Amino acid sequence: MNIHEYQAREIFRQHGMPVPPGEVATTPEEAEKIAKTLGTGVVVKAQVHAGGRGKAGGVKLAATPAEAREAAGKILGMQIKGLTVTKVLVSPVEEIEHEAYVGAIVDRANGAVVLMASPEGGIDIEEVAAKTPELIFKETVDPRYGLLPHQASRLAYKLYAGDPGRARQAADIITKLYASMLGAGASLLEINPLITTKSGELKAIDAKMNIDDNELFRRTTIAELRDVEAEAPEEVKARAQGLTYIKLDGNVGCCVNGAGLAMATMDLVKYYGGEPANFLDIGGSSSPEKVVTAIEIITSDAAVQSILFNIFGGITRCDDVANGIVEATKEIELKVPITIRLTGTNEDEAVKILEDAGFSAMTDMDEAVQKAVELAKN
Amino acid sequence: MAIFADSNTRVVVQGITGRDGSFHTRQMMEYGTKVVAGVTPGKGGQTFADAVPIFDSVEAAVREEGANASVIYVPAAFAAGAICEAADSGVELIVCISEGIPVLDMLRATRYVADSGARLIGPNCPGMISPGKAKLGIIPGQIVEEGPVGVISRSGTLTYEVVWALTRVGMGQSSCIGIGGDPVIGTNFIDCLDAFESDPDTEAIVLIGEIGGTDEQNAARHIKEKISKPVVGFVAGQTAPPGRRMGHAGAIISGSSGTAEEKIATFKENGVEVAARPVDMPDLVGRVLNG
Numbered sequence: 231m232n233i234h235e236y237q238a239r240e241i242f243r244q245h246g247m248p249v250p251p252g253e254v255a256t257t258p259e260e261a262e263k264i265a266k267t268l269g270t271g272v273v274v275k276a277q278v279h280a281g282g283r284g285k286a287g288g289v290k291l292a293a294t295p296a297e298a299r300e301a302a303g304k305i306l307g308m309q310i311k312g313l314t315v316t317k318v319l320v321s322p323v324e325e326i327e328h329e330a331y332v333g334a335i336v337d338r339a340n341g342a343v344v345l346m347a348s349p350e351g352g353i354d355i356e357e358v359a360a361k362t363p364e365l366i367f368k369e370t371v372d373p374r375y376g377l378l379p380h381q382a383s384r385l386a387y388k389l390y391a392g393d394p395g396r397a398r399q400a401a402d403i404i405t406k407l408y409a410s411m412l413g414a415g416a417s418l419l420e421i422n423p424l425i426t427t428k429s430g431e432l433k434a435i436d437a438k439m440n441i442d443d444n445e446l447f448r449r450t451t452i453a454e455l456r457d458v459e460a461e462a463p464e465e466v467k468a469r470a471q472g473l474t475y476i477k478l479d480g481n482v483g484c485c486v487n488g489a490g491l492a493m494a495t496m497d498l499v500k501y502y503g504g505e506p507a508n509f510l511d512i513g514g515s516s517s518p519e520k521v522v523t524a525i526e527i528i529t530s531d532a533a534v535q536s537i538l539f540n541i542f543g544g545i546t547r548c549d550d551v552a553n554g555i556v557e558a559t560k561e562i563e564l565k566v567p568i569t570i571r572l573t574g575t576n577e578d579e580a581v582k583i584l585e586d587a588g589f590s591a592m593t594d595m596d597e598a599v600q601k602a603v604e605l606a607k608n
Numbered sequence: 609m610a611i612f613a614d615s616n617t618r619v620v621v622q623g624i625t626g627r628d629g630s631f632h633t634r635q636m637m638e639y640g641t642k643v644v645a646g647v648t649p650g651k652g653g654q655t656f657a658d659a660v661p662i663f664d665s666v667e668a669a670v671r672e673e674g675a676n677a678s679v680i681y682v683p684a685a686f687a688a689g690a691i692c693e694a695a696d697s698g699v700e701l702i703v704c705i706s707e708g709i710p711v712l713d714m715l716r717a718t719r720y721v722a723d724s725g726a727r728l729i730g731p732n733c734p735g736m737i738s739p740g741k742a743k744l745g746i747i748p749g750q751i752v753e754e755g756p757v758g759v760i761s762r763s764g765t766l767t768y769e770v771v772w773a774l775t776r777v778g779m780g781q782s783s784c785i786g787i788g789g790d791p792v793i794g795t796n797f798i799d800c801l802d803a804f805e806s807d808p809d810t811e812a813i814v815l816i817g818e819i820g821g822t823d824e825q826n827a828a829r830h831i832k833e834k835i836s837k838p839v840v841g842f843v844a845g846q847t848a849p850p851g852r853r854m855g856h857a858g859a860i861i862s863g864s865s866g867t868a869e870e871k872i873a874t875f876k877e878n879g880v881e882v883a884a885r886p887v888d889m890p891d892l893v894g895r896v897l898n899g
Contacts, residue, residue: 336711336712336791338791338820339821339823341714341715343712356864372719373712374716415712442712444684444711447684447708476852476854487765488855489763489764489854489855489856489859490761490762490763490765490767490816490855490856490859491764492854493818493845493847493848493854494769494844496848497845497847501885509854511855542765542768544746544768545746573772574751575748595769596885
């Protein structure tokens with residue numbers, strides 16, 4: 231789960247990180263009020279789950295409260311990578327002397343948290359990694375012992391060699407970054423940039439945090455940070471039913487059991503010259519109700535010209551899926567053709583249920599995908 | 609032979625009385641797996657399906673019934689703890705089916721298992737099956753058959769699809785291992801490749817990968833250096849958008865890394881044949897087996 235910058239800043243603040251003040255506004259008037267309270271020049275930043283906000287015009291400087299209102303008016307409602315901006319963060323403009331980067335990620339290959347720091351902050355860290363990998367410093371945290379003080383210090387002195395004042399601040403910030411990770415159940419955190427002000431103070435002025443979805447069951451206050459307005463409504467609806475749905479740009483709506491098979495099915499659609507409209511995994515033990523929801527979601531996408539079911543019954547029973555399809559089509563009138571492939575557990579019962587209701591079923595995945603792709607073209 | 613588990617494997621099921629645990633324990637028993645004990649704290653002294661004694665701890669199951677492998681079906685909140693308990697009790701093999709375990713918990717659990725010397729398969733996986741010998745997990749028994757092909761996969765139903773395609777044309781399997789779709793797992797592709805390499809009954813290996821991480825790329829380089837048996841690969845997720853978690857927690861393209869394209873290219877650079885479609889797998893395996 232992605233959270234917004236202003237939410238990540240709040241988590242950092244709770245862990246004692248030096249984060250500048252600032253508040254979030256949903257209207258230009260609110261932005262003006264916040265700027266007035268801050269009493270300084272401000273930066274108004276779009277709060278969306280997308281990178282490249284600056285380039286898209288989603289970050290603006292404002293010298294006066296009136297300018298802040300104007301800037302917020304321009305940013306609110308703006309589209310950035312297909313997402314509508316509904317909130318802006320209003321924060322004081324900082325005088326920046328230097329920009330660094332610090333981050334923490336779960337390193338899959340090592341099975342450990344890795345802390346990273348670079349004196350080349352302010353730009354995409356992937357770019358730094360590609361061009362000047364020697365400017366990225368790392369410390370691997372042994373999960374048995376946690377972050378040890380010397381590791382934080384070692385990273386800090388690599389960032390600010392010869393400057394103990396700043397290095398001590400950085401070691402403290404790195405320690406708090408790791409504490410924030412554990413505290414919030416994050417799988418990735420970044421402060422980019424970590425700035426040095428004219429007076430030699432370090433401040434975290436941008437914050438990025440991804441929360442591990444698997445943590446949410448035990449972190450209710452973090453789970454409440456989810457901004458459903460910033461997500462596609464169908465994805466929210468799918469999640470509530472225990473389905474995973476991701477909208478894509480094509481016109482073949484896919485409904486599959488299992489994530490790997492769902493991806494392979496999308497790939498096959500492409501292989502046969504079509505474009506998948508979505509990723510949809512109905513999961514393991516599928517009830518007919520889940521299938522009904524799946525069909526509701528797929529058919530709510532106006533771009534879908536053809537629906538494809540691909541079910542390999544293991545734990546999932548094919549007859550459950552068949553019943554779901556029959557049930558759903560009683561409630562929803564299908565305006566596009568449906569192609570059903572199912573094989574495995576209770577396949578025969580499923581075929582009978584479908585045929586009695588006037589559908590036909592296939593057993594070969596490739597034939598079904600080809601047919602669904604053809605139907606989408608008509 | 610087979611890898612990791614065979615007819616001598618004595619299984620304890622953690623979470624045997626739960627909905628999934630009880631259903632799949634019956635399936636494992638029907639397949640002929642030696643399920644010697646179950647564990648549900650608080651239900652020690654009871655019996656499952658009139659045949660399997662239930663204990664309060666894995667330690668008791670190992671002591672009383674000589675269990676040497678554990679299969680875990682407990683809810684995500686308790687699963688990392690269950691893994692550590694199994695490792696602490698001295699079983700050699702731990703198969704964790706549970707999904708949804710926080711990754712920070714898994715960092716500690718995988719380390720704990722490694723320190724104990726046990727092998728962990730999963731979590732968030734279908735488990736493994738050695739056809740005709742033992743099934744530890746949820747892979748449907750009716751789709752496999754004994755034979756010379758070793759199968760390793762990050763997925764569940766996609767594995768079934770490929771295994772079933774192999775079985776239909778008479779290409780049986782020595783063992784099928786679902787290593788799991790999470791970012792942090794126990795046994796990885798390389799561990800399985802090495803085991804199949806030393807297994808006399810395995811003649812060819814099928815490796816089913818997906819987007820996210822670098823396990824496939826590392827496996828590809830390892831195959832070139834260390835594996836003499838032919839390997840055929842498949843990578844799911846060529847049409848997956850970056851930055852989105854495709855169902856599996858580990859199936860996510862981060863920035864520009866972990867794409868299917870990158871993985872397929874690395875396989876090919878290292879001499880591993882890659883199937884364009886799952887249905888092409890039997891032909892490719894047939895070719896490498898005969899050639």
